[in-house]
Amino acid sequence: MANKFQKTIIFSVTLLTLSFFIPTPFVLAIDYPTRPISLIIQFTPGTTTDIIARKLGDVVSKELRQPLVPINKTGGGGTIGVAEIIRSKPDGYTIGCINMPTLAIIPHMQTLPYDPLRDISHICVISPYEYGLYVKGDAPWNSLEEFIDYARKNPGKVTHGSPGPGTTNHLIMVRIGKDLNLDWRHVPYKGDGELIPAVLGGSVLSGVGSPAALMPHIKAGKLKLLVVTSKDRWSYFPEVPTLLEKGYTYFQASYLSLGAPAGTPEPIRQKLEDVIKKAIQDPALKKEFEEKIYAKLEYISGEEFKKFIGEQFLFYKDFLKTIGMTK
């Protein structure tokens, strides 16, 4: 009868429609990815972060058999890109680069539209941001001790520059200064593009920068590295010691990691972590990154990194309060 037939159709269509709403996370991970993935990069094209992300993206695209499409969303020291990641649908088709300050430091300085501890599903760390303290090539100091000695003898005269207020480059020098009771002054610049000429020209006595930014100048003798502020010595200048080696109990810890919006299904996140881990642990790729763009690839699991971020968040909360930089 027509009525029964209609009822059957309605029933089947309803059932079919409802079936679309059944979440199937486990099925997803096996087919994932089935279309291109957006890779949000929070810095402008040409910066070290951007180059790392794009190169890694190429490698991972081959492995996943779907392209990783880089999209630059710049501004706010990385916060705009990170906010974009968090805003996106947690379906595994949008991931992005995160620099640690956007989660551990900047939230204490300004009101952000995201919760840095809960809104990100961390995939893994891909690279530590390496830094070192440098001075002009013909400056009279050849080691950290000599520089600190000079600062002690000339309170208020030593200036240290940074690529911006609230960057780890700025804060590490503040921390050392407080620890040793030094009266040295911070001069803020906008990026290495302004800071390095300032040190070269003598307007500011020291700066803190990355291997990529400093390499050509150190090689040409225009700048010299006094001490390495990251955890390990730089492979490019193995004779320069680290802060840790000198007896300091801390170092300038900052990382470039990949993240997805919170709520991204765990199997997808795990798959991404596995693929990326494999890529960055490949010795050939590591060598290429080190030689061509002076970046070190290092894997830290998403789980571990989440803990680390939590710790750093609390540390900077107190630290920034003591120097008066909280909102």
Place this chain on the structure above:
Amino acid sequence: MDILNFIFLGFKVGLQPVNLFYCFIGVLLGTLIGVLPGIGPVATISILLPITVKISPVSAIIMLAGIYYGAQYGGSTTSILVNIPGEASSVVTCLDGYQMARRGRAGPALGIAAIGSFIAGTLSLLGLTFLAYPFTNMALKFGPPEYFSLMVFALIILSYLAHGSMIKALIMAMFGLILSYVGMDIVTGRMRFTFNILDLSDGFGLVPLVMGLFGISEVLINIEQTLSREVFKTKIKNLLPTLKDWTTAKWAILRGTIIGFFLGILPGAGPVISSFVSYTVEKRVSKTPEKFGTGMIEGVAGPESANNASAQGAFIPLFTLGIPPNVTTAILLGALIIYGLQPGPLLIQDHPDFFWGVIVSMYIGNGMLLLLNLPMIPLWVQVLRVPYPILFPLILLFCLIGSYSLSNSTFDVFVMIFFGIVGYLMRKFNYEGAPLVMAFVLGPLLEQNLRRSLIISGGSFSIFMTRPISAITLIIAFLLLLSTFITNMRKKKPSSEEVI
């Protein structure tokens, strides 16, 4: 002589057919995007970056550089034709260029812009070739106090930008300064006037602001006035500058080149500031300053030369130090790194074939641009004949797309629209946009360098006078201010005597 050998080497590289091809593509693309409002070299170069890894580094940089300085050529076209700046550095060209177009002299305006750009580009390239190192050393001596004094000087001559009421121009300048301080405070890291809007943490973008203030407002004004507006009747024969134009403009071109070249080297300054400074200098040295704003050819020749010279000048710190003075050269720097060429003090030594090849191709590129732009003038002039109801929606479309393309940000589009409305209101009440833009650009440089200088000096203001370059700049600025007073007082004197 060593340099001649290098130049020969450069020709060998630059004249290879493949490099000529990429040079041509680069300058063609550059001109096109320079013409389109908003879509600038930054967006284009970033899009092309992944493609360029497939070709040799020299060819890639030749093409990307071509896009960069080509865009400076193209930017003046829309400024002159429809009063909408294609680039932030073409804002000043709108002032007199558009007026020339209204008087049927669009052709000469476009022509002198192209020729001036060519001369400026070539001359500053010569500077780059022979004077790269001494200039870099000089530029490095510019510390925060010197920058501050330079900005004070620039602000004082800003008053010359005013065409109408001086008070209104100053109000606009103050408004521009206030707008420029929205964003993060450089010393404390705190946000100012951002009302917790994340997109404002770096302040208002210059390009969306300029596009709105000049471009969108122009569209709005024209929508209002379409019915009563006459269509331009441009005579086809007056397409090239006359001999008279040439004699008037040639000194402007020379002055513009020098101003642009110097300001391009200083990190942070650049095509925008040079074009403004050149305009005010032209107005100051002219025998008829009151005619500026009505279609004086020097008002086009000077700034256009300045912004081209500045674009070429920006390559000096990029190649000699590996330090890019503005965003576009920063991307080129990234490109160099991707290609495995380490930019820095040793680049020229280690890779002379690369450096000289690029330099020579820039000469060639400038020549190509001139050949491209001059014959296109009749074509561009026809654009003026397109009826407004078709032309302006198209312009609006390009502006909307362009402002988004800057940083993939819808917020920039809103900024543009907002300033479009502000600009429209400003026009209705006869307030000028140029002083606002100049102050907006200078504001951060002024404030940041003042505070840096005071940190370095420990709070003492004497640092501005104890350093020679800074002291000289401030004294010149002060004398300039004084001379304006004296000129004004002289004007008033006779009338008071007459009264007696």
